[in-house]
Amino acid sequence: MQVQSLAAPDLFSAPAAETGLSADLWKDASPGVAQDALPKLAAKPLSPATAGLARRVLSTGAHAPAGMGDDPELGATRALALIALGEAKGADAVLDRAPGVAASAPLSMAAAEAALMTGADDKACKIGEALSADRGGPYWLRLRAFCQAIGDQHDAAQLTLSLAVQQTKDADYARLMNALLSGAPAGAANLRNGVNYALSRKLGLDLSSAAAVASAAPALKPPPKPVEVAADLTAAQAQALAALRGAKGLAAFTDVAKASLPAIAALAGADAPLEDPVLLARAALAAGDAATARAIRGKLTGDSVPGATTQDLALLDATLAAAEGRKDGQVLDGLIERGVQGGAKSPAQPAALILAAFGAPMDAEARARFATFDPGKSAATAGRLAVLDDAAAAGRQGEAALLALSIAADAGPSGPGPVDRARLVRALLKAGLETDARAFAVEGLLALQVK
Structure with a gap:
């Protein structure tokens, strides 16, 4: 019989969901890289592919290297990023198993927000009561006033509310709390954070109103209403196309x-017959359904396709190839040819750069043409790109993912431009993150087609 000691739980070892990534995800990752990337994921609007990679990486339970797994600021930022990415339940599960929550205001705040956003108000109040450090901060005053109010301690809640209002300028919180304490008209729901969301719920306000949705944090924003599939597919098609x-x-x-x-x-x-088949195929790819996009593409034959040019079809074929992870030299050759014909302003040139990151073969003539393309400049720093390439080559998967996320988050909600995107796709493939490489490539190719 062999005995092996297990590593003590740290702030990254508890999973938020099953992701398919290895328990060695964070092996040899640089804590400094995590300190740079994680706050961006909690605070910045991200493109869909960036959010997808962030959600997958941060949901993975894997022991962190020394200096990263026992840092309460990093642990809290991981949880807050999960919440911002719509994974409040996952963050709640992670923090239930995290060490040292009651001794850390950042960890406790993340735990309280996760609890409030999942409707566990009593749990959030207990987290606030258990906190043993920095209890006088604005967040804790706001939460304490709410907890006192729902605990029928109205006088104490009124006093705490007065202190909270002095420390923070949140007119919506003050309005909602006053309504809860006095029965005055509450106005519209506010979903800016967990406390305001909990207040709005407690007051029975309409959480789906336009004002509520406009104020909502990403984690609380409701998804668009699904298009109903009725017997009359013509009506469904018209509704889907209008929305798209x-x-x-x-x-x-x-x-x-x-x-x-x-x-x-x-x-x-x-x-x-489909009214705008290329747009519908693009939408299927954006939704992650390559099979439906392939079925639509299979219906398109000949040179006359409603609402589409030969360049549109070449870009659609490239997006399909990227979604399926195919190294398709024929599709890449077609893009290069369109790029030559359309000149420097043609979207086929940056599209070819992104698709080429998968390693499709090019013949001698195609290579010569491709070498003349100049689809823009890199916005990422040379140092960050160099460390990204090194992390991918060395198999530091978690570090490569964080560097890619840092670059993509800096680019904003549209994601990185074609030059940096191609570099990210290549690095993610080398790091073994093929699913995410495909998502970044598809997103970049769709960005060249969707105005």
């Missing part, structure tokens, strides 16, 4: 695409 055409930006397009996917899949399997 009205979406502003790739993130909104992706949300609408997910809501429209049941209708798009039904249309793909029907015999009825």
Whole structure:
């Protein structure tokens, strides 16, 4: 019989969900890289592919290297990033098993927010009561006043509310708390944070009103209403196309695409003609359904496709190849040819750069043409890109992911430009994060097609 000692639990060892990533994810990762990347994931709006990689990496339970797993600030930032990514339940599960929560205000705040966002108000209040450090901060005063109010300690709640209002300027919180204590009209719900969300729930306010949705933190923003699949597929198609055409930006397009996917899949399997098949195929790819996109593409034959040019079809084929992880030299050759024909402003040139990151073969003529393309500049620092390449080559998977996330988060909600995106795709593939490499490539290719 062999006896092996297990590593003590740390702030990264508890999983938020099953992700398929290894328990060695954080092996040899640099704590400094984590300190740079994690706060961005909790605070910045992210593109769908960036959010997907962040969610997967941060949900993974894996022991962290020394200096990272016992840092309460990093542990709290991991949890807050999960909450911001819509994984409040996962963050709640992580913090239930995290050591030292009651001794750390940042960890306790993350735990309280996760509890409030999952409707566990009493649990959040107990977390506030158990906190043994920095109890006088603005957040804890706001939470304490709420907890006293729901615990029928109205006088104490009124006093704590007065202190909270002096320390923080949150007119919505003050309005909601006054309504809870006095019965005055509460106005619209506010979903800016867990405390305001809990107040709005307690007051029975409409959490789906336009004002509530406009104020909502990403974790509390409701998804778009799904397109209903009725017997009349013509009506479903019209509704889906109108919603897709009205979406502003790739993130909104992706949300609408997910809501429209049941209708798009039904249309793909029907015999009825499609009004704008390329747009529907793009939407299926944005929603992560390559099979439906492939089925729509299979219906398109000849040179005459409603609402589409040969360049549109070449870009769609490239996006399909990326979604399926194919090293398709024929599709890449077609993009390069379109890039030459369209010149420097053609979206086929940056699309070719992204697709080439998968390593599709190019013949001598294609290589010569490709070498003339100049799809823009890199926005990432040379040092960060060099460390990204080194981490991927050395198999430091978690570090490579964090560097990619740092670069992508800096680029904003549209994600990185084609030059940096191609570099990220190549590095993620080398680091063994193929699912995420495909997602970044698909997103970049769709960004060249969706206005």
